[in-house]
Amino acid sequence: MEELNTPIADWLSGLGWSPVQIEWTTRTLLLAGVVLLSWLAAKLFRCLIAPALQRLSQRTKAMWDNYLFNDRMMRSMARLIPPIIWYMLLGAVLYDMPVALDLARKVCLIYLIVAVLMLLSAFLDTLHEISTQHESLRNRPLKGIYQMIKLLAFCVGAILIVSILIGRDATTILAGLGASAAVLMLIFRDSILGLVAGVQLSANDMLRPGDWITMQKYGADGFVTEVTLTTVKIQNFDKTITTIPPYALVSDSFQNWRGMREAGGRRIKRSLFIDASTVRFCTADELESLRRKGLLETEPATDGQPVVNLSVFRNYIRRCMKRNPGIHPDLMQMVRMLQPTSEGLPLEVYCFTRTTEWTAYEAxxxxxxxxxxAVLPEFGLRLYQRPSGEDLRALREKMEINH
Structure with a gap:
């Protein structure tokens, strides 16, 4: 550096400058040269090297390199150039000022650590974008894991910065932090529990973004929109947002409707409460009338016993389910009579629809x-219904007329 200082000092001396002015002017010019060199190197990387890498990645068949060399990653890489050049060349400029040189190098190292953390953050964001495009990783709750890696990296970076500022080894600081591990675990309790829960949710394939889940304890009934380190966001069907900590999904019970979608059928399980007093044997004329109306195809086998109208109605429901194009033919179809109750005789229809979409299913x-x-009265049956005030009023009026 002295070879460079001498021509500058001789030139300034020829201008009649004093030695003090010459010294500071020379140092300032050299610092400006270092700054200009770092700026030119970063500019060269952004304008020449980065576009060349991006064009090269676009020519390949793989898609991951397009994400890896995107603008955000290139800007983060360019930030590493200035502190590296400053750290290498400042020693030649401030060689006779050890205190200033030590301070400048500390600033360069801190700048470099921050730039590396920003690069790591951009890299993890890029990995998340790549995983969302990959078919096997798209529905995995990986965002929480990436966030935990970021958190750990920033914690390590903060420890390194503190060690640089106080001039002590980072391992000494880590040893000191070990004594306060309980405090740190209390501070990062939700993050630690969220990381463990996220790994369990991902490893056991319990939850994916886009799943429809129901969790009565937290009032959640909707689709999972985001799985992060500390929260799982669920958009309910009333468009409200419910946030649940990930560890609650592991420790508590929730219902995931993904299996219903993957099976390709949604269950219908609903009962008609038949008035037990209307269940009776069918006469020959009634059977013939049902046959003419197309409500009875083959008379049920009863071993010579009279045919019960409820049995004919059950057979009719089975035929309707088999003929209905909206009912899934490969999944269970059943019509069964449940335990009689005070509300009537439950006749349950159990089957699965071909569609899993809510509106079409309900329709x-x-x-x-x-x-x-509508067809129930044709079989001589009637639904059970509690008498209302209008029924009691009509009965009273009828009794008054009869009297």
Whole structure:
């Protein structure tokens, strides 16, 4: 550096400058030269090297390199150039000022650590984008894991910065932090629990973004929109947002409707409460009338016993389910009679629809039971219904007329 200082000092001396002015001017010019060199190197990287890498990545068939060399990653890489050049060349400029040189190098190291952390953050964000595009990783809750890696990296970076500022080894600081581990665990309790829960949710494939889950304890009933380190966001069907800590999904019970979608059928499980007093044997004329109306195809086998109208109605429901194009033919279909109650005789219809979409499912279910309610009187059956005030009023008026 003295070879460079001498020509500058001789030139300034020829201008009649004093030795003090010459010294500070020479040092200032050299510092400006270092700053200019670092700026030119960063500019060269951004304008020449980065575009060349991006063009090269676009020519490949793989998609991951397009994300790896995106603008955000290139800007983060360019930030590493100035502190590296400053750290290498400042020693030649401030060679006779050890205190200033030590301070300048500490600033360069801190700048470099911050730039590395920003590069790591951009790299993890890029990994998250790549994983969302990958078919096998798209529905994995990996965002929380990336956030935990960021948190650990920033903690390590903060320890390194503190060690640089106080001039002590980072391992000494870590040893000191070990004594306050309980305090740190209390501070980062949610983050630690969230990381463990995120790993369990991902490893056991318990939850994915886009799943429809129900968790009555937290009032959640909707689709998972985001899984992070500390929260799981669920958009309910009323468009409200419910946030649940990830560890609550592991420690408590929740219902995931993904299996219903993957099976390709949504269950119908609804009962008609038949008035038990209307269940009786069918006469030959009634059977013939049902046959003419297309409500009875083959008379049920009863081993010579009279045919019960409820049995004919159950067979009719089975035929309707088999003929309905909206009912899934490969999944269970059943019509069963449950334990009689004080509310009537439950006749349960159990089957699965071909669609899992909510609106279409409800429409199909309504059409099925609309038809069953309308055709029920044709079999001589009646639904059980508690008497209302209007029924009691009509009965009273009838009694008064008769009297």
């Amino acid at each position: 199909l279910q309504s059409e099925i039971f609309d038809h069953l309610l």
